[in-house]
Amino acid sequence: MRIGLIGLGRIGAFHADTLIRHDEVDELVVTDAMPGMAEAAASRLGATPVADAEALLASRLDGVVIASSTPTHLGLLRAAVAAGIPTFCEKPVAEDPYAVAGLVGEIERSGVPVQIGFPRRFDPAFVAAKAASDAGELGWLTTVRSTTMDPAPPPAAYVASSGGIFRDCAIHDFDAVRWVTGREVVEVYAVGGNRGDALFADANDVDTASTLLTFDDGTLGVVSDTRYNGQGYDVRLELHGSEGSISAGLDDGLPFRSADPTLAFPAGPAHTFFMDRFATAFQIELSTFLAVAAGRQASPCTITDGLEASWIAEAATLSLHEHRPVRLDDVRG
Ligand SMILES: NC(=O)c1ccc[n+]([C@@H]2O[C@H](COP(=O)([O-])OP(=O)(O)OC[C@H]3O[C@@H](n4cnc5c(N)ncnc54)[C@H](O)[C@@H]3O)[C@@H](O)[C@H]2O)c1
Incomplete structure (x- = not known):
């Protein structure tokens, strides 16, 4: 070809x-x-x-x-x-x-x-988590958590043209939670923080954000993102169900330290960025x-999947700036 x-x-x-x-x-x-x-x-x-x-x-x-x-x-x-x-x-x-x-x-x-x-749709752990949920192994889902913690900010020029943390970074989480549940998000509430470099505020962006999602079947979602996770690249998807729970990303490369001194998990080395964590998926x-x-x-x-994730990012951006929950139907117009 x-x-x-x-x-x-x-x-x-x-x-x-x-x-x-x-x-x-x-x-x-x-x-x-x-x-x-x-x-x-x-x-x-x-x-x-x-x-x-x-x-x-x-x-x-x-x-x-x-x-x-x-x-x-x-x-x-x-x-x-x-x-x-x-x-x-x-x-x-x-x-x-x-x-x-x-x-x-x-x-x-x-x-x-x-x-x-x-790419998360092709990561073997994400695929296995979805398969377990689709097979009914988890019962009905109460909560879906998706996390993207970048180790360090991208260059200022990238941030300025990225569209902001929801459209650039959290969009991976928004797509992952739609894909894994097979459900649509109906409402979001987003907050953001800016305790790092002024480059984010200069671009009308935030360096850290959390988004609460409500799906059309009542499942709740929690999406957490930051540009400052010094310990490494932390991406996880957690599905909590009435009968079972499963995580993608709970591996030895998880950049987390257990406070329990008797535990050797995760053994490391930590994932450093998307290139190493998602090489196989890419x-x-x-x-x-x-x-x-x-x-x-x-x-x-498809393009429709891309669009749906973008609607969620749009609603989250609006929610952040207006300090209120935003219905997806309201942004779709
Ligand atoms: N799927 C993922 O996990 C993932 C990861 C990183 C980036 N991305 C996306 O990929 C895109 C690029 O990100 P990046 O981190 O590689 O950015 P980058 O700034 O490192 O690279 C972008 C490149 O595009 C070039 N470019 C710009 N306009 C062009 C044009 N009209 N014709 C040809 N080249 C042009 C630039 O010169 C630059 O070399 C972004 O949209 C980003 O959101 C996706």
């Missing part, structure tokens, strides 16, 4: 390594807006550099991966779909869910497969996309 990759930053470079090594990829065509970056990646990997996204999309591709900065996603996704190219687009689809909503019909009418990048995610692009399976994470 001839696959294109737009954006070679933190996640794009990781995807480039996965794609170039994949059995099904014969040629990887790459581009980045930063001068020299595509050429450097191309010579390191043996990929083909092109000048820009427009040239890349015109180069007879079997599929394209959009891993550029968030504000570029919507325009590139629209252009890729218009060119009839099966597309993988990193989360979030856009900062503005109203703009994404306008694109959903266009994508559905085109019949071009689109997969949105939510690889399975892109393998799955190649199968989607080749027409062997339907997209496991």
Whole structure:
């Protein structure tokens, strides 16, 4: 297959390594807006550099991966779909869910497969937790907890264009809790804190946030996020049910210390960031996309899934700024 990759930053470079090594990829065509970056990646990997996204999309591709900065996603996704190219687009689809909503019909009418990048759906522990819940092993769910604690903040320029902690970071939690429960969120209440660098306040963002969610069947969700978790990268999903509980992320790499001196768990070393914690999930995610692009399976994470997670992020952002619970129906309009 001839696959294109737009954006070679933190996640794009990781995807480039996965794609170039994949059995099904014969040629990887790459581009980045930063001068020299595509050429450097191309010579390191043996990929083909092109000048820009427009040239890349015109180069007879079997599929394209959009891993550029968030504000570029919507325009590139629209252009890729218009060119009839099966597309993988990193989360979030856009900062503005109203703009994404306008694109959903266009994508559905085109019949071009689109997969949105939510890697937790491919992590073996997350998959096992969902399977246990789906099989009824936990009874009915009382509480779903999802946690994303980044070890250190991203660069100020990234924060400024990220759309804020809910659209950039908590969106993984919002997608995970929707996916694992198979239910929709009807109301959120979010709070935020800013005890770290002023770069977050400067971007009208917060460095730490907690969100309470109510699902349409009465299950409660608790989502917790921070940019400052010095001990490491802590991502967990906890499902608590009437008959059982299960956790994804409760492994030896959990960056937590037990206060009980008789316990040696977790034994470490701690996960340092998403690259090491989710390396396998990212690889399975892109393998799955190649199968989607080749027409062997339907997209496991559609534009509608991306949009629904974005509505929750929108409601959480509004809730934070207005200090009140927000119904999803009210933001959907
Ligand atoms: N799924 C995940 O777990 C995950 C993890 C990290 C980032 N992301 C998402 O991936 C995207 C990129 O994040 P990142 O951390 O790699 O950011 P980054 O800033 O490190 O890299 C973005 C790259 O895109 C390039 N770029 C910007 N506009 C472009 C354009 N029009 N054409 C070509 N290249 C362009 C930039 O020059 C830069 O090299 C973001 O939307 C982010 O939310 C997803």
